[in-house]
Amino acid sequence: MRDVADPSDLLDWYDHNARALPWRVGPRARADGVRPDPYRVWLSEIMLQQTTVAAVKSYYEVFTARWPTVSDLAAARDEDVMAAWAGLGYYARARNLLKCARVVAEEHGGVFPADLDALRALPGVGPYTAAAVGAIAFDLPATVVDGNVERVMSRLHDEHTPLPAAKPILTGYAEALTPDGRTGDYAQAVMDLGATICSPRNPACGLCPWRRACAAWEAGTQAELPKKTPKKRKPTRLGIVYLARRVDGAWLLERRPDRGLLGGMLGWPGSEWGEAPQEAPPIRAEWKEVAGEARHTFTHFHLRLKVMTALVPMERQPDVGDFVEQAEFSPADLPTVMRKAFDLARG
Template sequence: MRYRADADDLLRWYDSHARALPWRVGPDARAAGTRPDPYRVWLSEVMLQQTTVAAVRSYFERFTTLWPTVGDLAAAPDADVMGEWAGLGYYARARNLLKCARVVASEHDGVFPQSREGLMRLPGIGPYTAAAIAAIAFDRPETVVDGNVERVMARLFDIHTPLPAAKPELTRAAAGLTPDDRPGDYAQAVMDLGATICTPRAPACGICPWMQACEARAAGTAADLPRKAPKKAKPVRLGYAYVARRSDGAYLLEDRPAHGLLGGMLGWPGSAWDDDPDHAPPLQADWQMIDAEARHTFTHFHLRLRVLVAEVPTGSTPATGAFRARDDFRPAHLPTLMRKVFDLAQGAFETAPASEYSPEDRS
């Protein structure tokens, strides 16, 4: 007898094993009539894009403490929101978060649309996020497919087509299982299954509610799925970052352009990031290159920044940026790359001067 996967089997498992997450209304509370807050669902889904639950949890709790409603977030200064987002990465999400909050507040009276189509008309909300909000917040029978769901479907139906080409096939498989009853719980259940049971390595097939229906388990291929196309090697880009500290303790900082990598975030003046960046300090000073690099990996390339530091007198006039008193900025509000630069610079300021800069120092 061939078993077929059934949403009811998964929902029964979820009723007993649902993860407790700060943005989630659990199955018992939901059954008792508690409805999810669309604002919290939306915020969590944006934060969770390409980021782990463990990394998001503290950010979510801080955001919802500072800005409990979408109206509160819409009214927040850009710099405050970008600062609180620092370290979470993929900073375009934070810019779109503000745009979306302001559209919901000004054009929808602070109420999120309930349909997938209506949600997709909001800034920064794509097909996946719209489906997730519609299902989880409003119990619409939408098919929600993230990386966990792709892995579950690839194994459940023994699909060997490599990702990303397999995405349409995996979505069709997921759509065939999405129920009309409790679609919000189901969407979260299948994601929980991928996160806790059908894990990338060593899946716990013996306790899976879909164990008997899993075609990859029967074929012995579960551990090999989903297949992925080989990744291209990432290029390496180079750059300079300049950290100037004034004699009164103020630091030279700048707001990065609104668009592009780290857009709108606080950072250090620096060069372009390319194969042969120009050395162009933001002001005249005795710049010292420290014997370390700030290294960071973005989606499409690796970055190596050489860090130069200088102590400058009060009254120094920079060509870019502005001096801020040390108490007027929090290093924690710097994006991860800029925090790495700051940490290296702090070490240099606290020790003997590094070797004086010369163009031949770059290697």
């Protein structure tokens, strides 16, 4: 006979196995009354959306060192925040991060609201992030449902309905299991379990505190859960980018519009990206094609970029973009696809 999953068993496991993370107040310190800074919890949760812990760590350190409070961040220049986010991906998060910081600074007195509805109303804060900040920062009664929780619940209940249709079902399971107290520790415990034990591939069921309650373990189906609806395969698009260097070393760059792909980020001027891109030099010059191509894969398409370079005289004015002084330009400020084009051009 299978046991019923007990939240206490998971909390006991978490007390001994919690990962040490830069943004986390561990279970022992939390028991001693230490409370996490809601700003840091929120910042980390935004960064962690669809992004690995390993990728987030260095960005988190840079942001918290440069902007220690939400009011500091609210006062930052847009271009500085976008540059600091460059390489982390999903740039709408950075734009909403700034919007949110400014709303908190101006409408909430620089203090994150300890209220689930108020959190949910903030830019870039959806159901998951509101629950995570509410539980972790304030121990509010909230259930986090992220990819980890979906996986754990689908296995615990041997739920074969494919995602995303299964989401409401799995959410119901997760809510039914959430304890009344220690909601912050519990939220982090389920996610740690999913990240370290109940992993997508080769789950370590032998170490799982909920093994005796797990329907998938009993049925031997854990490796095939959660079920997902098949994704479409990615088409390939072509494009041309133009790297113009002025004789004084300045680079010709353009700020991309706030909406859409790479919105708000710096980039090289170029053609549209499609099946047969048309030449679109941003300034009159003798353009030379760089050997090879820059390849990059986005969420929903592959891109192959032809890279053109030219040296232009001081007086010549660009039709598109603006020259950025050499001292003010760092390739690290570019989104990865644009940095790849830069790397290719520089050899």
